[in-house]
Amino acid sequence: MNEDEFRVSLRDALDSATPPPPMSPAVAVTSGRRAVRRRNLLAAGAAVSVAAVVAAVAVAVAGGGLGSAAPQQVGAPGGTPTAGGTPTPGGTPAVTTPVPTVSGKTVWPTQPNGEPQQDRTARAGTKYDLGQQLMVDLLAVVPAGYTALDNPGTDQLVSSRMAQAQFENKVGDRDAWSYLASTQLGKDGGVGELLVTVYEPGLITVAGDNCAVAAAFWTAPADCRLVTTTTGVTVGLASGTKGDYDQWAAYRHADGTVVFLAQQKLDDRPGGGAKPLAALPLTEERLTALVADERFHIKGA
Structure with missing residues (x-):
């Protein structure tokens, strides 16, 4: 740390x-x-x-574990701070404005009841529903032979399924959100993970191809190559280093929405499995096809 x-x-x-x-x-x-x-x-x-x-x-x-690293944005990939104080991935900075404050306290987006949220996470309303639907869509692509575990979690252990919508920043005069769904996958005693996270336009503005986009994920890839799917779109396919996701695909839609779909053989979060899966759940062909699938293209209003 x-x-x-x-x-x-x-x-x-x-x-x-x-x-x-x-x-x-x-x-x-x-x-x-x-x-x-x-x-x-x-x-x-x-x-x-x-x-x-x-x-x-x-x-x-x-244990001598402290070191130095570039500051990272809370809840989003890391990068270069903009004039508004919010880091964005490398490349052209997003047009962002500071999150409003009153008497030094952050004013979060408004909930359906008309009151501000208590923090970044939506707990009701349209954005919340989009996060829950993302989980439904993720579970729908779990491959045959794997079980999406459904343990609620405890004070010490993270639940096996997670879904949320989170306010990230202002992009111009618009609230920009990210969405996440994750599930532990079990097979033959091993426990891995499948995760999808989606960023609305203006949050990830890294210049370049989809390998450049893949490098804006939560961790830098060990390598990346461009893959053209059977539908004719080109996505970035990246592999991680030890302790990170084994593999992920990245795709930026024409409207600027960015999708990451990641998988790993061993789920190393608290409460994860002690034994890894024998193989990654999704083939490379399936992973790269799914990351550009419209089911994961959340069109934020």
Whole structure:
């Protein structure tokens, strides 16, 4: 865990609308190391408490684990800060405006009841429904022979399925959102993961092809190649390094919506499996076809 990851974890814990559950030091260390690039995923099931984050830092310092890294955006891929203070992936900065504040307190988007949200995550309304539908669509593409696990989770363990819609930033005068759905997949005693995350136009503005887009995911790829699908679109197919997703595909739609579809043999979040899957759930052909599928093209209003 480095200083930036600690700062993000600590801020997330303080900003949480619900008091976070207790978490063991071992779990806190795991969560802390991935706090930046997997904030959405972990926050959906078990937020890291302030005490746990501090304990994780103490463990990391004792083990020489602190280092330096470029600051990362909360809940989105990392990159270069814009004039408005919000980092975006490399390339042309998004036209963003600061999130409104009143007396130093953030004013979140309005809920269906007319009141502001308590934090970034929607808990009702159109955006919430889009996040839930994303999970339905993800479960529909789980390949035969694999089981989408359905464990609700506990104070110590993240639930096996997660879905959410999260406000990211203002793009011009528009609220821009991201959406996430993730499920653990089981087969023959192994537990892996399948995840899709979608960013509305203006949030990921990296210049270049879809391999450049793939590099704007939560973690830098070890390698990437462009793949043309049977429908004639070209997507980026990336592989990760140890401790990250094994493989993901990236696609930017013509309207600027960006979709990442990721998979891994071993689900390493707290509560994940101790035994990896024998193979990745989706073939490369299926993964690259699905990332550009219209079912994952959320058209934010």
